Amino acid sequence: MFENTLQIRKLMLDHTSRCNLMCPQCGRVSKDQKLNPKMPITDLTLNDYKILLEPFKNNQLETIIHCGNFGDVIASPTFDKTLLYSLDYTDKIRIETNGSARKPTWWNELAQKGKDKLHVVFSIDGLKDTNHLYRIGSNFDKIIANATAYINAGGKAEWQFIEFEHNYHQIEEAEKLAKDLGFKNFTVKYTARFQNTNKKEIKTRKGNIVKNKESHIKKDYDNILSIYKDFDEYVANTDITCKFKKDKRLFIDMEMRLWPCCWFGGPKYFSHNTKQWESFKHFLNLYGEDFNDMRKHGWNVLQHEFFQTYLEQSWNNPNDKYKRIYTCGRTCGQKYEFSSGYGKNWNTKELSYEENRL
């Protein structure tokens, strides 16, 4: 996938599996809306960052992205130290957070520490009467107080809004509020959490029913079903273009395992079995469970056959050894945009300044 670390320009981290919320479709929440029992509660440490960032001392990364499958980096007790350490190894740090942990004084200091390198994305799916319907346990007033403290101290902030049926009518109002408060960007995302399932709604831990808004990419889905017998046949046969390779990016999970992308960093810890996990079993049988453990192998993991040969072959030239992995066909197949962060599922606006997507 990458021959050496010189080719990597971005690292995406699932720094922690801690979070103060229980969003119903998050990997940290089981199907019965309890804390996922298969997910270890753990964090990356300063020592881990020393291993991770060592190759980028004289070859600064473009971006470190904190966007976890299982946790919110702001909730981690090791975050303050690792943030300060990582500032010297990258041009930018992007943090995606629900914004409701910590106090305004902490957020004020964060803006000062992060200087021009930090960009915080506040995930706020609605207004005072709706955000908590999906973001279970969140407090809108506290988020706004935290975001305001951060922005007023000079921090760059983006408001990211996942659209559901219950908040769709508030997009314009939220955008106006974002502008008034000094957010630099406003992004609307269609959630992928209901993709490829028959579910259109889910009951949260607090008993709210959260409904998906009808997908605007339904036509693309119908189109592949007119070509292939079903979605799985599409996944097995579609041409694949790897999003993370194109973006020169890799993913590290909260146990310091290196994965080719964020979509690979989830199935090992999901509370339920998935088609993804079933297809992972093949390469895990070949290579063992710890082949990608950077605490054991450091950056030598990148030289492992999995990263050097398996992935590339499995995408468009699979065979019995290098079998196609379900996650790749599903996520990076060319005819259907599965992920919420890409293509038609993503709409970002600059409110007052020029900022490229990271």
Ligand code: SF4
């Ligand atoms: S805020 Fe993020 S990490 Fe926390 S429960 Fe929600 S989706 Fe998961």
Ligand code: SF4
């Ligand atoms: S799912 Fe597969 S093809 Fe897509 S970004 Fe990840 S490794 Fe690359």
